[in-house]
Every structure is written in structure tokens, then in C-alpha cells.
Amino acid sequence: MTEQTLTQPETEAQIPAPAPEKPEKPKKSRRPLLWGIARWTAAVLVLGGVGAGTAMGITVMERTDVPGLATESDGRWDYPKLTLPALPADAPRPWTEGNDAEIHHADLRQLLLPAPAGATVDPKLKGGWTGLDSYLALLAEKDRGEVKQYMAESALRHIAARGWTMPDGTTTRIHLLRFSSVAFSEAFKDGVTREISQSSRLPLGVDTAEIDTSTQDVAVQYLSVYSYAEAEPYGPQQTRWSYIQAGDTFAVITQTRKGGVPTVPFQQTVTLQAQLLG
Secondary structure (H helix, E strand, C coil), X not given: CCCCEECCXXXXXXXXXXXXXXXXXXXXXXXXXXXXXXXXXXXXXXXXXXXXXXXCCECCCCHHHCCCCCCCCCCCCCCCCXXXXXXXXXXXXXXXXXXCCCCCCCCHHHHCCCCCCCCEEEEEEEEEECCHHXXXXXXXXXXXXXXXXXXXXXXXXXXXXXXXXXXXXXXXXXXXXXXXXHHHHHHHHHHHHHHHHCCCCCECCCCCEEECCCCCCCCCCCCEEEEEEECCCCCCEEEEEEEEEECCEEEXXXXXEECXXXXXXXXXXXXXXXXXXX
């Protein structure tokens, strides 16, 4: 099977799979999804686009299509040339006939966004399998026990993660959580967004959150993106984070930086990771 090139914008230890309970009959995600940003209780940004085939190219917005992305000095990062990984023989893509569980059959690690040029890679998050504690470390301590219990009772299969820090101090962490079907992934998404609307399950060090609309121009079919930013006044550093629910896989992208997280790299990172999962 051949791989096709993904067009970039111009702008490791495997955790054992938890012994899953007998999965409930998977449900299909709602489709087609509606465009727009829901109110605080949903805070969902629904994405639309076109996708088909076993390995498809990725296209992203032109620099002049997005406010603030019109010049070479807009702050975007230099990501390497991206490709979607080839699928195992006869394995269907998510959202195709015969794949009602919306499973990503590609190696989850190959669906992680690579670090951009100039990044210092986190030696603990180099793009391989990681344990649940790596994800829990993103959350406030008061929320970790509840989430850990939920994961033990759910059909979580694997977590893959990558992290890096840029010269300007922006630190990025990406965790991909793969469940046994879309039913479990959507249930986790519903719980996360509901808790955030009640100021719970916030990233470590974050007290208040607001909806971040900077990713609203992403265009990937069937994916849902929920983006947030730490509301002012915040402390020495700010956190921005995004959830991407893509079939059986749930992505968590977190960026922190002293003085505030720049908009362009955040938008760019979420866009490319969403496209890899689409």
C-alpha cells in the first residue's frame, strides 16, 4: 500500500491493555455533524471536509485564508513533511463501510504529530507507548483518582504520546488514547467536556477556562474539536488545550508557555494532528 504526502501549512513503553469488560455494542457517531461552536456546556467545534481511501493526502488552509497567517514571520512552526501511515492489508479506514466501530487500524504511534524543527523532545514522551500515569499527570491531583477508575472500567486499549519544548519556551504534549470502539471514545469525550463546564478536570495549574475559538477553521470530516484556554488573570504561565474525538481515538493536545501561549502554533498543531487522525 502506498503512502501519500500530507501538505503542511505554510502559516515509548507500551502500556498493557486493560482487561476490557465485554464491550457494549458500538454506536455510530452522529453524522453528518453540524458546523459551529456550541455553548459552554458543549463547547464543541464540529469539523467538515472530505476524506476517502486507505491513505489520503492532507490539505490545510492557505496562509492568506486565516487572520494572522499572512506573513512569513507569523510564528508558525516548521513541521516536517507529513504522511499518513499505510494500513494493514484489507483494513478499512474509519468512517468507511464495514467499520462501524470507527477504528483506526494504523499504528497509533504513527498517527502522532512529529515535533517541529528546533524542538527539544521530551525524553519521556518520544512518540512511543506510554502509561496512564503520563496522561493523568496533565490533570489536577484531585481529578486523577476518578479518571483512573474510569479508565480501569472502560475499554482503553493503548496510549501513545509525544512532547517537546520550543526555543521560545512553549511546551507541547500530545496524548492519543485509543478505545475499543467509538462508543467508549465518545463517552469519555462527553464526560470530559461536561466536567470542564463545571470547572473540573482542568489541566494541572489551571483554575478557570474559556472557549478557545482559534481552531474553528480546521476542516476534517467526522472529527469533533473542543479547544480551551486558561482565562485571565493567570499565573506566570498560560495553558491552552484541545480535545479531538476521532472515532475510537481521543487526542489531548496541551500547550503551556510563560507569559501566554501564542495562537498560531496552537492552531497549527491542532490542525495537523486533527488531519492525521482524519
